[in-house]
Amino acid sequence: MTVYFKQDEPDTSNRLDGMKQGVLGKSLSRVEGLAKVTGTAPYAAEYHIDGCAEGVLVTSTITRGEVVSIDRTSVLSMPGVIAVVDDEKMSTRAAQGTANEAPMQGPRQVCYWGQPIALVVAETFEQARDAAKHLKVEYREDAAAPLDPHAVEPEEQEDETVHQGDLAHAMAEAPHSVDVTITTKGHASAAMEPHAAIAEWDGDKLTVHASLQMPNYNITELADALDMEEDNIRLISRFVGGGFGSKLGLSEEVVAAALAAKQIERPVRVVQSRQQVFQTVMRRSETTQRLRFAADGEGRLTGFGHEALVSNLPGETFAEPALQSSHFIYGGENRELMLKVARIHLMTAGSVRAPGEAVGMPALESAMDVLAEKVGIDPVELRLRNIPERDPEKDLPFSSHKLAECLKQGAEAFGWQKGVRKPRQRREGEWWIGTGMASASRSHSIAEAKARVTLKADGTALVETDMTDIGTGTYTILAQIAGEMLGLQPDQVLVELGDTRHPRGPGSGGSWGASSIGSAVYIACNAIREELAEKAGTSEDRLELADGRTAAGQTLADLLQGKDISQEGHYEPGAIEDDFTAAGFGAFFAQVRVNHYTGETRVDRMLGAFGFGRVLNASTARSQCIGGITWSIGLALTEALEFDPRDGHLVNCDLAEYHVPVHRDVPDLDVLLVEERDGAASQIQAKGIGELGMCGGAAAIGNAIYNACGARLFDYPMTPDRVLAAMPE
Amino acid sequence: MRPFQYTRAPSLAEASNMTAGEDTLAIAGGTNLLDLMKLQVEKPGQLADINRLGFADIEDTDDGGLRLGALATNTETAVHSRVRSDYPVLSRAILAGATQQLRNKATNGGNLCQRTRCFYFTNIDQPCNKREPGSGCGAIGGIAKLHAILGTSEQCIATYPGDMAVALSALDATVDIAGGKGERSVPVRDFHLLPGDTPWIENVLEPGEVITGIVLKAPVGGTQIYRKVRERSSYAFALVSVAAIIELTDGKFSRADLSFGGLAHKPWFDPRVGEALIGQTPSEALFDKAADLLLEDARGYGENDFKIPLTRRTLRAVLTQATENAA
C-alpha cells in the first residue's frame, strides 16, 4: 500500500515527541561507520565485476571549437587497448542538480578546456590512461572564447530582480550608508571519493554502480541520454564518499561507461582522475557582489541592496543564487536586488555546498560589519535590530525564526564582548588577535519523497528508498525515525539506500534530504502503526510502543502473527511551501590571529549556533555543522580555483594545490544546537543542516581579521598577500 | 601503461651505470617521482631502485659534524637527537614540509632533487621549457603566485619548492656525490642551478651520479629559526621561507647565516645579507638595509609581486625574533 500525504498545513500534532522509544534526536554513531572505517563498505568503483574493462576519459586541450578528427589507430595498437569511444551521446558536462534530463551531449563541440571528448577503454587502468594521453586529436579552434566575466555583457536573471522603493534616495537621505564591492573566487567540492561508474549490460538492461547524490533524478538523466526506458536501468549508490553538490547531476563518466560497455559488450569501469574531477565536473562560480545599505541613526535598515555578478558556460541554466537569503534576512523598505550571469568559457558552474548563501552571506555579513562600525554599535546588536517580523519582500510569515536566539545564545557561549568595537586592541608577540561575528542563513527546501517501511513478522523493520547517504548520516537517522515510530532500537531497523529498485527518495541535495525522506518514512510508519493499533485493539494515537512491545506488554511478533506489514510513504510538500518563508538561521563567532609581519591568519576558536528545526541525531547534526564551519574557514582563508587567463584551464587541480583546510587550520569548534520544532518546514518538523554551517561563517573570520589588525578586506579568500596589502603600517 | 623497467640496483657502481643512460632515473622514496610518472611529466624507461645501497645512516663525522645518509628518511633525520640539538634549523625545516606520511617515505637525497611545483610543468598539455625545451614558459603571463622573484630567466621562473635544502644552505652543508667520474663534494649552496637558458638542468648532478649523503659541519650554535610563510598551516609549500642562524656578541651580530626559500630556482643565499649585519647593532633600519640588498634585483611577475614586500617583512620578523631571543 502507498500512503500519500501532501502537506498543506504546518504539523502541530507533534507526534514524534509523544513516542516512547526515545531514540530520535539522540547522539547515535553512524550505523555504517564500522563498515566504512574497516573498508568493507564498497564505493562505486570497488565492486568486483568479472571481465570488467577500464575506461579513461580523454579531455580537450583547447578552450572552444570543434573536434575535427580522432585518430584511433594512434592508440588501438597499444598494449591492452580495446576501443576508443566518441559516441555523440557522450556527455560533455555534468548535469545540474535536479535537471531530470540528459546533460549536455555531443563531444565534438568543445566549450571549455578539459571537456571530455572521448573515452579510451583497455584491459587495465594503466593501459587506458597511457593510451588516453596518446590519442591524437585534431581540433578546429574558435578564436573567441571569453574567460573574464567582466569583459562580457551579462544576462540578468529576471526572477531574482527586486526593485522596491528608491534605494539611491534612501542612501542619500540616511545618516549612515554603506556601498562596498566584495569578491569571492571559484570553489571546488573536493569530495574525497572521485566520480566513478561501472556499467554492465544484460541484454537491454543496464546496471550502473556510480557515485551519485540523487539517483531519483540521475536515472531519468541517464535514460534520456541513452534514449532508454527508465525501467531498463538500475542505478546503485549505496555509499558515496562525499558529494557537496558535485554529484547532484549525472557526471560524464556514467554515460561514457554505459556507452562503452554497450560497444565492447563487456562491463566497463570509468574513474575520473583527481585532476579530471577538478577540471570537468563543477566549479562554484566566482562572484562580484555590490552591497548597499541605508540605515537610520540606530542602525535600522531603511535601504538594502545586493547585486551579484556570477558566471557560467553558455547553455547552462544555473546561476549561483548569491542573493537567496538576502531577500528575507534583513528588513529595509527600499530594496534593490539583482543577479547577473556572464557567459564565459570556463568549466561548468554549478552547485557546490550551499550554492548561493555560501558566498552571498559572507559578502552580506562583511558589509554588515562595515555598517556596525559606521553606526557605532555592537555588530550583534545591529543584526538584532534588523530582523524583520515578516518576509520583507513577499510579506509572508516565517515558518520559524531562530536568528535572534542564535545571536544571543552564541554571543553568550562564545564570551562575546559587547559594545562598540575598535581594531588593533590586542597583540601577542607578532600576532594581532581579534574577534568577529556573522549571521547564518540558508533558505529551506523540501522535496517529494517515497520510502517503503516493512515491519517484519519477527519484529524487526526494513526501510527501503533510493535516497543516498553521502556521508551525512541518512542510514542512521532513518533507523532512528522508524525506531521511534515503531518502538524499536535503531539496530533493529535495517535501512537500504541508494538503489533505484527501491521507492524514489528526494536525493541528497539542498539540505533537503533528511526532512523530506524522514517525512516519507514517518508517513509509512504511521500507516503501520494504524494497522498495529487495530490488531492491538486500540487507536493509533493511544498506541505506545517501546523496545518491541506495546504498553500492555504484547510483542510486535505476537501482534503480527507471522505476517509482515509493508507500507510505502509518499510525502509531498504542498501549500506550506507557498505560505511561509522558511530558512535555517544561526550565528558565527570567531577569534583569529593575524601575523603582523606575514599576514598569515589562523583561527583560534570558532563557535556556531544554529536553529534548523528538529534535531534528528545530535551527533550527525553536529558533524554537519563542524564540516560547514570548516568549509567557512577554507572559504575565508585559502580556497580558490585559479584559472589560466589565456585558455581558461583550471591550474590548481589537486588536493595539494587547492587548499582545503588541514587539521591544523581547524581549531576546536563549538556548536550550539538551538532546538526548535518547525511544523511548516516538513512533517517531521525538521529543516536541513548540511549547508547552514557555511552560510556566513567566512565573514565572522573576515570581520575578526579587521578587528585584529585593522586590515579591512573585501576579497575572499583572505590570503597573506591580500592581508598584507590591506594592513595598516 | 607506459611500460618501464624496474631494477633494484645491486651496487653503487651498477646504479651509476644504469643512471648514466638517458632513459634511467634513480628512485628513492618515490614520493615525487611516482606522482610525476603518473602524470607523464617524467617518462623514464627504467627505474634504478637505490634503496638497498646502504647509505641510510646518520653518523658523526671526525670533525664533530654529522653525515646524513642520502637514503635516511626525512622523518629519521628530523627526529635524530643530534639534528634536534645541534642543527635545530634543519629539524624545523624538515618538519615544516609536506606531511608526516610523506616525510616517513621521503629521503634526504630525493628531497634535494625534488622538482618544481609549477602548475605548467606538471600539466603535459601546457607549454613548459623545463619539461619540453623550446615549448615556452606557461607560467609567464599565467598563474604564477608561487613563482620566483630572484634569479629568473626569460625561459623559466620556477622555484625550487623544498624546505630542507634551505636550512642546509644556511648551515653551509655539503652534498656527497658518487658515481660517474668518482666521488666529489659540492656545497649545498652550489648544488642547485639557476634556470638560465637550460631550465631542465636543475642541479650539478652529471649522468650516472647519485647523492650518497649530506655533510653538516661541526655545530655552530646560535639562535636557529626556520620560518615558513604559507597559506594554510600545514601541507602547503612556502610562499617565502627563511632559515636563519643568528648570534649576537656584545649586542652586535657575530653570526648571520641566512638562506631563503620560495624565491628562486634554488635555496637563495646571498652573502651580502649576512655581511651587512655582522658587527652591527640590530635595528629596524639595519634589517631593512639587509632586505634592500637581498631584494636589489628582485622582480615580480604580477601575481607574485607580493613576495617582494613579504620577504622583507618576513626577514624583519625573523631578525626581530632572533635578536630578542639572543638579547
Ligand SMILES: Cc1cc2nc3c(=O)[nH]c(=O)nc-3n(C[C@H](O)[C@H](O)[C@H](O)COP(=O)(O)OP(=O)(O)OC[C@H]3O[C@@H](n4cnc5c(N)ncnc54)[C@H](O)[C@@H]3O)c2cc1C
Ligand atoms: C603533496 C606533497 C607536498 C609536499 N610538500 C612539501 C613541502 O612542503 N616541503 C618540502 O620540502 N617538500 C614537500 N614535498 C616534497 C617531498 O619532500 C619530496 O617528494 C621528497 O622529499 C622526495 O624524496 P623521495 O625520496 O621520495 O624522492 P623520489 O621521488 O624517489 O625522487 C625524487 C627525485 O630525486 C632523484 N633522486 C632520489 N634520490 C636520489 C639520490 N640519492 N641521488 C640522486 N638523485 C636522487 C630521483 O631520481 C627523482 O628525480 C611534498 C610532496 C608532496 C607529494
Ligand code: SF4
Ligand atoms: S616557470 Fe619553468 S617550470 Fe614553469 S612553465 Fe615556465 S619553464 Fe616550465
